[in-house]
Amino acid sequence: MRNKKELAALTISIAALAAASMPALADEKYPNGQVKVFNWGEYIDEDLIEQFEEEYGIEVIYDTFDTNEAMYPKVEADPSMYDVVCPSDYMIEKMIQNELVQEIDWDQIPNREYIGDIYLESCEQFDPENKYCVPYTFGTVGILYNTTMVEEDTEIDSWNVLWDETYENDIIMQDSVRDAFMISLKRLGYSCNSVDEKELEEAMQELKIQSKLNKAYAIDEVRDKMINEAAAIGVIYSGEYMYCKEENEDLSYAIPKEGTNIWYDGWVITSKSENVENAHKWLNFLCEPESALANFEYIYYATPNIGAQEMIDEELLEDPGVFPDEEVIRNCEVYSYLGEEAEDQYYELWKQVK
Amino acid sequence: MNKSAFHKKLLAGPYLVWMIGFTVIPLLLIAWYGFTARDGSFTLENVTAIRTPEHLKALGLSLALSLTCTGVCLLLAYPLAMILKGSGLGKKGFIVFIFILPMWMNFLLRTYAWLNLLDDGGILFQICKRLGLPTVSLVGTNTAIVLGMVYNYLPFMVLPLYNVLVKIDENVINAARDLGANSFQVFYKVILPLSFPGIVSGITMVFVPSLTTFAISDLLGARKILLIGNIIEQEFSTANNWHLGSGLSLVLMVFILISMAALSHYDKNGEGTSF
Numbered sequence: 001m002r003n004k005k006e007l008a009a010l011t012i013s014i015a016a017l018a019a020a021s022m023p024a025l026a027d028e029k030y031p032n033g034q035v036k037v038f039n040w041g042e043y044i045d046e047d048l049i050e051q052f053e054e055e056y057g058i059e060v061i062y063d064t065f066d067t068n069e070a071m072y073p074k075v076e077a078d079p080s081m082y083d084v085v086c087p088s089d090y091m092i093e094k095m096i097q098n099e100l101v102q103e104i105d106w107d108q109i110p111n112r113e114y115i116g117d118i119y120l121e122s123c124e125q126f127d128p129e130n131k132y133c134v135p136y137t138f139g140t141v142g143i144l145y146n147t148t149m150v151e152e153d154t155e156i157d158s159w160n161v162l163w164d165e166t167y168e169n170d171i172i173m174q175d176s177v178r179d180a181f182m183i184s185l186k187r188l189g190y191s192c193n194s195v196d197e198k199e200l201e202e203a204m205q206e207l208k209i210q211s212k213l214n215k216a217y218a219i220d221e222v223r224d225k226m227i228n229e230a231a232a233i234g235v236i237y238s239g240e241y242m243y244c245k246e247e248n249e250d251l252s253y254a255i256p257k258e259g260t261n262i263w264y265d266g267w268v269i270t271s272k273s274e275n276v277e278n279a280h281k282w283l284n285f286l287c288e289p290e291s292a293l294a295n296f297e298y299i300y301y302a303t304p305n306i307g308a309q310e311m312i313d314e315e316l317l318e319d320p321g322v323f324p325d326e327e328v329i330r331n332c333e334v335y336s337y338l339g340e341e342a343e344d345q346y347y348e349l350w351k352q353v354k
Numbered sequence: 355m356n357k358s359a360f361h362k363k364l365l366a367g368p369y370l371v372w373m374i375g376f377t378v379i380p381l382l383l384i385a386w387y388g389f390t391a392r393d394g395s396f397t398l399e400n401v402t403a404i405r406t407p408e409h410l411k412a413l414g415l416s417l418a419l420s421l422t423c424t425g426v427c428l429l430l431a432y433p434l435a436m437i438l439k440g441s442g443l444g445k446k447g448f449i450v451f452i453f454i455l456p457m458w459m460n461f462l463l464r465t466y467a468w469l470n471l472l473d474d475g476g477i478l479f480q481i482c483k484r485l486g487l488p489t490v491s492l493v494g495t496n497t498a499i500v501l502g503m504v505y506n507y508l509p510f511m512v513l514p515l516y517n518v519l520v521k522i523d524e525n526v527i528n529a530a531r532d533l534g535a536n537s538f539q540v541f542y543k544v545i546l547p548l549s550f551p552g553i554v555s556g557i558t559m560v561f562v563p564s565l566t567t568f569a570i571s572d573l574l575g576a577r578k579i580l581l582i583g584n585i586i587e588q589e590f591s592t593a594n595n596w597h598l599g600s601g602l603s604l605v606l607m608v609f610i611l612i613s614m615a616a617l618s619h620y621d622k623n624g625e626g627t628s629f
Contacts, residue, residue, distance in 0.1 A: 175577050177592070215474075216494055216576030230474050340392065347593040351408040354580045 034059040035278040038075070038082040040265070041066060045291075045298035052285050058278050075100055080272035083279040089264045090337045092133050093126040101268040103131045108280035111287035111307075118326045119304035123264055125334040133266035134283050137301035139238040140262050140324060140332060141179055142255045144222070146248075149232035159187040159256045161233060163206070168213045172225050172234035175217035177350045178335060179235065179261070180207055186258045192333050195342045204349040211353055226251060239301050241321040253321025255328050262332035264304075387600035400601020409585060409602065416581040417609075419496060420564035423503040427511040427560045428553065430504070435515035435552075439522075450516075453509055461506060465573050468502050469493060472574065494576035502570040507563060511556035518552030519545070554620040558613050566606060582606060 030053070041064040049060050063082065065071040068091040075085060079100050087095065095101045106112055112134070119138065120130050127133045145156050151166065162171055162183065174180055182192035184203035194200060215231050226234045227247045236244070241253045267286065269279045285291055289307025296303045296312065302322050303309065309317060316322050324332075338346075391397045403409060438449055456464060471477050474491040482489045492498040522545060530544045568583035575581075582602065589599030 211578070214578060217578055218576075228475070344593070344595060347588070347595065351412075351580065351585060351588075354578060 030057055030059040032057040033275055033278060034061055035084065035275050035282050036061040036063070036082045037282065038063050038065060038071065038085040040064060040086060043086065043265075043299055045294040048286075048291055048294055052282065056278075056281055056285070058281065060282075075270060078272075079270045080274055082270055083273040083275045084267050084269055084282055086136055086265055086267050089123075089126040089266070089334045092266060092268055094337055095268065096127065096132055100271050101132050102271045102273065102276075104134065104269060104283070105280060108277070109134070109284045109287060111284050114287055114289055114292070114305050114307035116304050116306045116309075118329050119264075122262060122329050122332070122334070123266065126264075126336065127266075133264075133268050134287065135264050135266045135304045136286070137295075137299065138262060138264045138304055139301055140255055141174070141182065141235065141237055141260050142241075142253050142321065144226050144234045144236040144241060144244060144251055144253055146226065146229060146232050146250050147252050148250045149229065156233075156252075156254045157257050159183050159258050162235070163187075163210050163213070165213065167233055169215045170232040171214050172222050172231045173210070173214045173217050174222065174235040175219050177346050180350065180353070181346060182261050182333075182335075183207075183235065184210070186256070186260060186333075189258070192261055193336045193338065195338060195345070197345075200345065200349055204352055207353045217354075238321050242300055242316075245321075253319070255320055255324055255332075257331075259331040259333060261335055262329060263334065265301075384600045384603055387596050388604045389601075390597060392595075392597060400598050401604055403598060403601055404605045408580075409582070412580050412582045412585050413605075415496075415579070416565055416583065419500055419503065419581065420561055420567075423500050423507065423564045424511075424557050424561045426500065426504050427508050428556065431508060431511035431515050431556065432553075434512055435519050438512075438516050439519040453512060457509055462569060462573075464506065465502055465570055468498070468505065469573050472498050472501070493574055494578050496575075496579065498574040499571050499579065499581075502574045503564045503567065506570065507560040510559035510563075514555040514559060515549065515552045518549045522548050551620060554617050558617045561613055562610050565609060 035058050037060055039062070043064070049062060052058065053060055065074070068087050071085065071087060072091060072094070075082060075095070076098070085101075092101070115135060119135050122138075123130060123133060123135050143156055143159075143161065145161075149170070150156060154161070161167065162173070174183075178192075181200070181203055184206045185192050185194050185199065188199070188202060188206065190196075190199045190203070194203075216225070218225060218234075222234045222236050223240050223244055225231060226236070227244055229248070229250075236253070238253065241251075244251045245253075267283050269276065269283075273279055286295070287305065289305055289311065292303045292305035292308035293311050296305075296308055309323065320328065388400050389396055389398070391399065404413065438446055441449065469476070472492040473479070474493070476491075476493075479489050479491060492501070526548070527540055527544060530540045535543065566583045568581065568587040571579055571581045571584055586599050586602050586606070589595045589602065593599075
């Protein structure tokens with residue numbers, strides 16, 4: 001009888017103790033609170049998350065999205081729901097305009113020194129003065145060609161090759177409005193964000209001429225078709241190029257001299273973030289060359305982190321398809337959001353192309 | 355008496371809910387989108403947009419291809435339906451089975467199979483190459499699209515034709531023969547007129563889906579060929595302009611209604627309906 005009572009008392013006190021120590025334990029593991037991260041799916045080497053949690057004692061609440069358009073309404077509805085988000089260039093521009101992001105305190109991110117100046121300069125197209133965004137990955141639109149299928153003495157260095165009749169029925173064109181018009185506009189020497197009716201009309205007429213040479217229009221299938229050697233020339237995103245090259249060694253990537261589109265995905269801190277300090281720590285951590293390298297090896301998109309670039313294979317580093325040089329980047333343009341009316345105009349013209 | 359009538363009506367309840375929820379309301383939504391601009395104000399622009407050259411071109415091409423497809427289907431299906439009518443019961447079941455079998459597979463998969471057949475380096479390409487014939491890649495041509503349409507929609511022509519043909523009384527045919535008609539006359543004066551409802555039904559069943567298709571033209575047209583279905587699909591998906599897409603759909607609906615009206619005019623007894 002007595003024993004039983006004692007046992008009960010013991011149990012209760014142990015339970016109480018455990019209950020009391022639980023939050024303490026949690027605090028011990030994450031004494032520095034949390035950071036809420038909203039990123040693209042499959043867009044980070046997940047070991048880094050654990051590493052960050054251990055090193056900084058900050059719990060990472062990690063959430064993913066599939067498209068910028070799916071991300072935006074969530075952050076707009078409650079900007080305190082996440083501390084850091086990783087949207088694309090035009091979306092960052094929109095978020096800045098709508099005051100959903102806050103200025104970054106660069107003093108808290110000493111690793112900024114590893115981000116190449118050229119990339120920060122290029123990012124000013126959507127983030128003037130680099131106030132809001134830490135660039136994370138970037139890529140270009142270019143020409144993928146099969147070195148054994150193009151004429152030997154011609155150098156592929158211009159969008160003009162897409163208008164070259166020797167390649168009739170040997171070209172695969174991107175079936176995307178902005179990219180197609182970007183090519184035509186750039187070739188004519190205009191901005192790829194043009195909303196000028198005359199320029200767009202001219203670009204459309206040129207695309208119409210070009211369309212006669214195309215074997216097919218495609219988006220995701222460009223990759224497979226080029227690997228299978230269904231065509232000599234295709235328009236593709238640099239992010240896909242490395243995969244293509246691995247599958248078919250004869251494929252090469254060129255950025256035309258007229259310039260092309262460059263895109264960035266970058267980290268921003270939300271305007272109502274509740275863990276601003278931790279958010280900066282997270283950004284600083286991702287800017288460490290080792291983290292950037294791990295991410296590059298995982299996502300395979302080019303990193304603007306110079307520290308990481310120094311550790312990457314020279315062959316990759318010199319490949320313009322992966323890391324274009326400064327001059328080329330200066331010649332590239334970021335897409336900006338044009339508004340509904342202009343987009344309708346683009347589509348109206350696009351329908352006349354085919 | 356009243357009660358049982360009410361019970362009968364009750365049985366129609368689920369169907370009524372289905373009809374309202376998934377046919378009537380969506381149609382009203384399409385009409386609403388079709389007659390409004392982005393800011394919600396009334397406009398006819400989305401409907402009259404069909405008059406722009408690029409839309410007219412797509413509509414014209416769609417009409418041409420779907421009419422071709424319907425014609426080819428009719429030419430292929432009629433003899434087949436006649437053979438079916440003439441063949442024995444067991445054999446008949448087998449042929450119908452063979453015919454229905456591919457329809458158990460997903461429609462997109464079947465179209466992908468055609469892509470493999472017709473594409474550069476595809477099966478047809480390889481055969482031509484082996485035989486030393488000039489190689490052709492049909493993908494990206496109107497021919498490929500018509501082939502894909504005919505393949506997918508042929509059963510919709512065969513079944514209604516078969517349905518009316520088996521219903522023709524043998525005695526009528528025998529009577530015609532007794533009265534001295536030769537085979538051609540029997541066919542031309544007796545069988546053909548009697549099978550007319552089936553023909554009309556088959557035409558509608560093939561014409562309507564081939565007029566509005568976008569998946570077949572996307573795959574087999576290498577996205578180079580824009581049919582009206584592709585344009586509407588694009589408006590909804592990438593261009594994000596539901597208003598224009600709905601407006602154009604309304605125009606397309608007029609064509610479908612015309613063919614439906616033709617159907618009900620010629621097939622008053624619903625003899626030709628296959629399913």
